[in-house]
Amino acid sequence: MQAWTQPEIPVVAGPARRLRLYDTASAGLVEVNPADGAAARIYVCGITPYDATHMGHAATYVTFDLINRLWRDAGHDVNYTQNITDVDDPLLERATATGVDWTELAQSEIQLFRDDMTALRVVPPQNYVGVVESIDLVIGAIEDLQRAGAVYDVDGDLYFAVKADPRFGGVSGYDAETMRALFAERGGDPDRAGKQDPLDSLLWRAERPGEPAWESPFGRGRPGWHVECSAIALKYLGMTFDVQGGGSDLIFPHHEMSASGAEVATGEHPFARAYVHQAMVGLDGEKMSKSKGNLVLVSKERLGGTDPMAIRLVLLAHHYRTDWFWTETDLLAAQERLDIWRGAIGRGSGPDGAAVVDAVRAALTNDLDAAAALAAVDLWAESNGDDTAAPALVAQAVDALLGVEL
Secondary structure, three states: OOOOOOOOOOOOOOOOOOOEEEEOOOOEEEEOOOOOOOOEEEEEOOOOOOOOOEHHHHHHHHHHHHHHHHHHHOOOOEEEEEEEOOOOHHHHHHHHHHOOOHHHHHHHHHHHHHHHHHHOOOOOOOEEEEOHHHHHHHHHHHHHHHHOOOEEEEOOEEEEOHHHOOOOOOOOOOOHHHHHHHHHHOOOOOOOOOOOOOOOEEEEEEOOOOOOOEOOOOOOEEEOHHHHHHHHHHHHOOOOEEEEEEEHHHHHHHHHHHHHHHHHHHOOOOOEEEEEEEOOEEEOOEEOOOOOOOOOEHHHHHHOOOOHHHHHHHHHOOOOOOOEEOOHHHHHHHHHHHHHHHHHHOOOOEOOHHHHHHHHHHHHHEOOOHHHHHHHHHHHHOOOOOEOOHHHHHHHHHHHHHOOOO
């Protein structure tokens, strides 16, 4: 599937730094730097295409865009793969509720997402892959799990047996009670009769009346959620890639199940070297979510005249691991910051440019401390100096590292 337009990324002078990120699985900071000359490999879970793109989505993809940019700044090629869950229960339910064909709904929302990502200057993935175009990959992954003895049937539906993975639970670190509660809350079916374990996850859903279905060796049906990402990641990245990313609501069950399925299917460990998660974005004291209907959409903001760079600055002002709430006050402050930065870039000189670039690199490579990076640019913009090369250098760095075009 086609992604979106690639922004131009300047090459910034000065030494790059090694990137450290918080790894959910080990509950600590780890270096996430491929070997010299090797491509960095990252998989970020994509949207289910309806109600795109809300600010929770935008925060996630801007966060992983920073990682992409920092690796590029360090001289690495980046193999970035992102999926689109373009057939799933929530999408089908929305299509039914609105009377729109599910494929038309998916395509329109995917295009809206592309437009939003282009406006926010998010570097596109090399591999932008829909589930519908990956059915054969999913079937192959399920057959690998069958050969590993990790699949069983419940009334025609196929399930992954978590007991096949002795490391199950190692991504999230959650106890059984927490996992069961989250599984029920986030699309699982822990109470289904006939399952061997409440946490066993659906691999293949046998055809139901009125639902899309594909031919397979298991009968007509469609994939379960978690095996889709396992299959796509294995195809385009292979095992033990550098970063598995997504929102914190994907830690369990999605990332736990995806990793477990891939490791059992291949007999290799780990699925990813680091699991990195974006915190939740809320509105009016509640999590921003499709089910609640309390969404602030990037498209509505930008079509209403908001500068996409101001939206990006709002997102960057909050640390990616801290939950926060979207406010109009933040947006106004971001627009003011953008105006000040652009004014400073328009001056003929400024304080030492190399120093502020190094400060931005230092902040971002320290677990994506974007707020500290913004503060370093604020200080530069509010100070005077006689470095005539500084404005151009700072503009390049802000563009290349923070993704903000001045």
